[in-house]
Amino acid sequence: MASSRIVLSRLGGSAMVGSLSVLLIGLVTLNLLLLIVPLAVLALTATELLAFDWATRDFGPSWFRWQRFENSSEVRIDSVGSMALDLERVRPGGAYLEVFDPHPDAFEVVRGSPRLLTWWSGSTPVRLAYFYRPRQRGRFRLGPTIIVAHDPLGFAFRVTKLENRWEVLVTPTLSVEEAMAVPPGPGGPAEAYRRRVGPGTEFRSLREYQPSDDARKIAWRRSGLEKIYVREHEEEAHPDLLLLLDTGWEMRLGVPGDEALEQGVEAATILAGQAVAESDRVALLTFADRMVEYVPPQRGPRGAEVLTEAFGRVSLAPAAFDLPAALAAAQERLAAPTVVILFSTLLTVGGPIEGAIAALRTRGHRLVALCPELATLFPPEEDALAARTMQFARVPVEHEVDQRVQRLRDARAVVVQYPAPQLGAIAADLLAWIATGGGSA
């Protein structure tokens, strides 16, 4: 059983104080009428409290049977989620109950209500239902449902909770180009146009062996005495993309709800949407001091869905970002030539990054770092003094970031520093630049 003690309301407390105060007046005068008033008020208040305590002496989750249903477990940020809860009282008898299903501030209730106040008689079931619109990407918990038993006179209340937390994953929306990711027919004309036989990693078909073919490509299981077949592979017109998201603590910089991490996720979502639309393969690696999640290269509508869910799960980690370890982890997982796009404030980038980048390049990969300009993560201060104070605090941090940017550039990585509000446009241009071989020098 989990139930709070009885909490005296302001009304009940005031009634008690009032009755005791006038009792003093009655005792000074010893007048019958002046003694009756405090007696009546004290008797009423105390009896009501004791009766309420008796009536709710075993108030707790065991009073109820509950069932969550029609609950969304994954909601897109531009969409609406649903939550429904059926409650049934196990015990007979009436009670004045308030049911409240807590939800995060990031959820705006658009239909129904997460709160219900009702006179609950007998075992009549109560249904709580509401729709909400998430304002922020991420994983959120709803509940536990709180039930408050109110004394009918409002003198006191008692609280319990039902352990029925519900987790909702709010995923971002891939860019409008997502629609293009569903080509007409298998592969689609765009893919057919872009792909050709060549030294790629993906199997395309079998064909008959010719003397000029490499013997390592012979498909021995398919071949027989009469005919020998070789495997053909597709040449990748575009390199694969690996979106490397810094989820370290320094990514919390910025306005809550629109901090550096959110901007990074937004940019990564745009890039992923556009790349998937052009039938490229996109992988995702979220990393703080260790790997949080790795999503292997994805393609097509199903891949977009997988990436969207993964973007929804991205959250800040209470640790510093370790770039060399992240690059090493990426390198272990990459087969084809890949452009690694890092989203980071670069505030905690340190260690042997030159070696890590060099190792990456020797495998044919490229590193492009997208780093927001710190000043643009915060809204401009209107007050001159506040603006100067902010700038004073920012200068040493920006100096550190500049040093790290220079280290990355010296290691032959491409670093793009951008004003945070223009992130969408930067991301779109970046993809085109990568497609034309940018950063490969």
Place this chain on the structure above:
Amino acid sequence: MSDRLWTAALVYPAPLYVGLLVLGHFGWGDVAFSLGFFLALGFGSVTGFGLLRRPSWVWVGRLFFVLAGVAPIGYGYPLSGYLFDLACGITLGAPFLWLEYAWHDRSSPATKVIALEAALFFGVLGLATLSVVPSSPGGSAGRQFLNALAHVIAGQLQGLAAVLSGGTATSMPLESTLDVVFVCLGGLALAGVVLSWISPRTALEESLPWSWVGTRASPKPSVPISEELGLRPGQRAALATRTLPTPPSAAWPPGLGSVVVASLLVVGFVSLTVVAPTVALLSLVIGAAVALVAVALVLSRQLTRLGGLSAEPAGYDTATGPNRAEEGGTTRPNLQR
């Protein structure tokens, strides 16, 4: 007729009855004395029934009455004169200046009870002055009233001092003052004040044990949503069949048991007072102490710790599995939309 008017109608007669009785006893003919009483009565009625609502006017008026009542008595006694009589009349009608707090919606129960008890206390004082034999006949009605009032208060204080020092009180003017009509009217006034509590209500404005759920109200959505949400029929059906809030009046009659118990206790106390006054007082004190201890015990008894709650974004640790059914309930399979 609203609860507030009911309460006012029940509270008003008791002090009015005493005021008119005292006025009739000490002399209607003294214009200044009567004028003072009716001025206080009129102002109290105008503000109490909401005819004059501007706080500045109300408080300026009250200040005027306080000055008009206190200054002449403070500087004029034992002199006489129109201002002095006017001040005495205002003193007689003083309960009407605060009586409205006994029925105001915004007044807390403590304020209501204290306002009523203070008015009844003034009424008992006034009734006690009726039985005082004037030591020096003559003089204005105001002066006679004030002399009698001073005599009653002095007698009560002497009696209390004697009781507290272990002796026997020769006279306790307030204890012995008993006017059946006034007691009945006082009972009505008490019923009026209690009536305002009997209305069913909940402590919705109270904060729960967790600070982050302090505000439980659901604000209206900032953006209206269209019907084209893509929600499944089951989700729409759940919303359509949700339970709607019911007003507190559905709980009528709440607290009736408590009212009955309190009434029985009052009747028992009155009966005991008639049969054995000393025992009645002792039982009242002991009963009050027992009630306080019982309430304190109930309020301090923690059934089980509730533990923390969290509706914050799920954390870094992804080990815990979401959406598990726990004790007491079930979750149907996760329904994605």
